[in-house]
Amino acid sequence: MIRIGAILVGLFFAGVVLLWSFSQGAYTHFTEEVEKGPEYVFYIPPKSPEGGFAHDGAFGKWDLAQLQRGYQVYKEVCAACHSLEFVSFRNLEQIGYSEEQVKAEAASWMVPGINPDTGEATLRAGLATDAFPSPYPNDIAAAAANNNAIPPDLSLITKARKKGPEYVYSLLAGYEIAGPQGYEHDGKVLSEMFPDFQTVAPLYFNPYFEYLNIAMAPPLVVDGQVTYSDGTESTIPQMSADVAAFLTWAGEPSMVERKQTGWIVLGFVLFATILAWLAKKQLWSGLKSAKRKD
Numbered sequence: 001m002i003r004i005g006a007i008l009v010g011l012f013f014a015g016v017v018l019l020w021s022f023s024q025g026a027y028t029h030f031t032e033e034v035e036k037g038p039e040y041v042f043y044i045p046p047k048s049p050e051g052g053f054a055h056d057g058a059f060g061k062w063d064l065a066q067l068q069r070g071y072q073v074y075k076e077v078c079a080a081c082h083s084l085e086f087v088s089f090r091n092l093e094q095i096g097y098s099e100e101q102v103k104a105e106a107a108s109w110m111v112p113g114i115n116p117d118t119g120e121a122t123l124r125a126g127l128a129t130d131a132f133p134s135p136y137p138n139d140i141a142a143a144a145a146n147n148n149a150i151p152p153d154l155s156l157i158t159k160a161r162k163k164g165p166e167y168v169y170s171l172l173a174g175y176e177i178a179g180p181q182g183y184e185h186d187g188k189v190l191s192e193m194f195p196d197f198q199t200v201a202p203l204y205f206n207p208y209f210e211y212l213n214i215a216m217a218p219p220l221v222v223d224g225q226v227t228y229s230d231g232t233e234s235t236i237p238q239m240s241a242d243v244a245a246f247l248t249w250a251g252e253p254s255m256v257e258r259k260q261t262g263w264i265v266l267g268f269v270l271f272a273t274i275l276a277w278l279a280k281k282q283l284w285s286g287l288k289s290a291k292r293k294d
């Protein structure tokens with residue numbers, strides 16, 4: 001009796017919530033077509049580079065040569081605006097540089113320091129323990145130098161965006177330098193569907209960016225912009241994939257190890273399950289037919 005009463009009370013409240021949701025537009029939410037803006041129609045979700053990344057999949061591995069090329073792109077191009085505050089020079093040993101190389105590499109960077117004689121802020125050569133510095137003293141200076149947009153730190157960018165590695169690759173390789181005029185995707189012409197859509201300087205048109213207009217000028221603009229020491233041809237998609245792989249490593253250096261540990265743990269869990277099952281069989285074998293009497 002009490003149970004039926006409780007169910008009725010529950011139904012009553014559920015009914016009230018249902019009725020209330022109609023007053024909030026629940027019905028029209030499903031029936032009315034919402035007007036779709038250009039960001040909805042022309043945004044393209046991240047794509048993988050051709051052939052994918054070496055770190056993809058459950059058996060993924062780092063491609064150290066690619067990570068080193070990506071580091072070169074970061075150093076020669078991206079570091080002009082972006083820091084990597086959670087990555088230290090010594091971490092580069094993980095992508096195949098020796099201790100000596102890392103020391104020399106660190107010394108080729110200037111990092112913020114203090115003049116020991118005057119106490120004034122100054123720049124000094126980097127040490128292996130320093131993190132990749134921001135080129136700007138603070139966010140205000142960063143915004144001032146970039147038309148009010150602050151270049152984000154890239155240490156965790158592949159974690160902070162959905163399909164991060166693919167996103168960074170697509171964003172860099174996907175600028176439409178000609179702008180939105182005449183831009184066509186999937187048979188739809190942007191300027192015909194949205195005549196009001198504009199890309200006004202200092203913004204740049206990039207369909208892989210959620211808002212289509214991004215405040216970062218295309219950083220990779222010509223094939224051969226970076227000269228790779230391993231002889232790889234540095235096309236824009238190649239440089240984009242390389243730096244995306246490097247930033248994936250920067251965001252999760254232990255990714256490959258994590259995947260390998262996963263397999264070991266799975267194997268162990270399987271083994272433990274079999275053991276437990278055998279033990280259960282053994283322990284219960286004598287009791288199988290004995291019924292419990294209360």
Ligand code: HEC
Nearest residue numbers: 077078080081146149150151152157168214215216219243
């Ligand atoms: C001239 C300065 C400059 C250079 C060089 C530069 N960036 Fe940027 N970057 C920016 C600015 C400014 C933003 C912020 C854009 C915005 O919010 O609209 C940005 C944003 C980004 C974002 C974040 C986009 C998002 O989803 O919020 C990524 C990723 C990025 N840059 C990667 C790179 C990489 C990789 C390189 C090197 C190949 C690079 N950038 C070179 C200025 C720069």
